[in-house]
Amino acid sequence: MKPRDHHRSIIGIDVGATKIAAGLVDLASGNVRSLTRIPTRRQAAPHDIVADIADIAAAVLETTAGDVLGPMAVGIAVPELVDISGQVRSAWNFPLPDLVATLTERTRLPGRVESDVRAAAFAEARFGAGQDCANFAYFSLGSGTSYTLCLNGRPYTGAHGFAIHFASSALAVPTADRRTLSIATPEDFASGLGMERLWAERGGRPLPDGVQTLETLAASGDARARGVIEDAASIAGRLIAQGVNMLDPEKIVLGGGLGCSDGLYRHRLEEHIRANIWEHSCAGLPIVMAGLGEHSGIIGAALSARAAI
Template sequence: MKNRGPHRSIIGIDVGATKIAAGLVDLASGDVRSLMRIATRRQGAPCEIVNDIATIAAAVLKTTLDDVLDPLAVGIAVPELVDISGHIRSTWNFPLPDLVAMVTERTRLPLRVESDVRAAAFAEARFGAGRACDNFAYFSLGSGTSYTLCLNGRPYTGAHGFAIHFASSDLAIPTADRGGLSIATPEDFASGLGMERLWMERGGPALGDGVQALETLAASGDPRARGVIEDAASIAGRLIAQSVNMLDPEKIVLGGGLGCSEGLYRHRLEEHIRANIWERSCADLPIVMAGLGEHSGIIGAALAARAAI
């Protein structure tokens, strides 16, 4: 007989720009079982991506037929704005038409959609680097940038569910001659995609391995690669420091490919964060890497679904 106690499981699905990962999450331990991954067909039609999400959800569910952990629901983390009711409110990466209806039809389980950064922060609060921390700020630094403030073990959604931005809006400062304003969006330069674009604009050749190739070039002494990394880390670090000045968190948790890197970018990022924290007694606050790796989105999606049912 399957376990009908309080510690059951939820299917968690993390939809990313390059892959869709799913698994069965034990709500008591955070362990992920029946882990599956497929490539995100980003160049395909939106309905194909939705069908892939529904297919992987059904595949994980099928593995539970003889499992003692009977799934309660399905949670899906997406790289979009998601409001407090669980409705997707943006199409920055790709539309996901009829996602809820199709996955519900294939699994016959309750479903909750959550923003990927909020899901990852929730997982880190419960089982990862933010465990036993009253409040921390989670920053996802990868192909894009986003953040979540966690309070008492839960991600803060804001009034409408959109409290995930820190580098997405235009900023303006006077030009060098003070004759006007220079306007730019920090994410366009500080994110992984922004760094690749800046590299190309500065005359660099195509990168075969994305930002990691920049780290390799910088380590070999390439001044142009080092300059791109230095500039990106300076922009992101100063913005994170400003967030610290506004939020006064107990800890910073860094996630995403850039946030969890160990090269020049991470080193300079931390230097800029600490140098630009206004209250110097707070400049030595802990800055740690996320502890759950690729499982954070899966676990967080499951936790968000459990919290919603």
């Protein structure tokens, strides 16, 4: 970071499946001001979603009109694959055509896009739960699942920028009678959306508050709700343990709505992680919740933009 950077800020934007949040991030402290939120219009045309992102960036920029030094750039965290050049390479949630060009035209600032899980991990490494260790594995567990390995304060991108998967590929294991293979994608059962689908497939009624309703039902003694949560936590916990076996991190940091929950899912998740770490001396490694809450994506987007300037 250059000497003058501690006087500068960057607009950070976190684009999620349900909301878009933005704020002005102080590069030295990670503090966020001018926090602004709007709903994500997932069913809108792609260019309209991009226009919403540009609108929220402009709204934050307007709050800096009286500042001696304005923001240096705009950073955007998106729930998609982003390559090492900052290009969005997937459209799992919604396409984002001409995103950086539209933001630059609207704000007159350079822009940089980053994968949301990598941005959040970067923020936790600099200002949150990962700042006291040389390496940690950040797992985001929410509507979907993803991960990032952080080394010496920076997220590891992989050769192309795609090192964020741990539950999205189909796995195959023999069936109980060993006559054939059972093939399934873990994220389809272990994520928040996967749990809701599994609940419905097992005959459950609609869930007004999603997974939180499942937790409430399980706490009241509903065996079906408890079974869905137990199965999801078992799948995710075993996969995270496999990540520990492969990466040998100092610490696990859990983010996302499920990762930062405090009910049955979180309790059973940790049990399955620790039970499936091969080296017993590592089974007691710290497993902590992300420390920056909803600010992590905003802060990480800003840090990613600064690193790319």
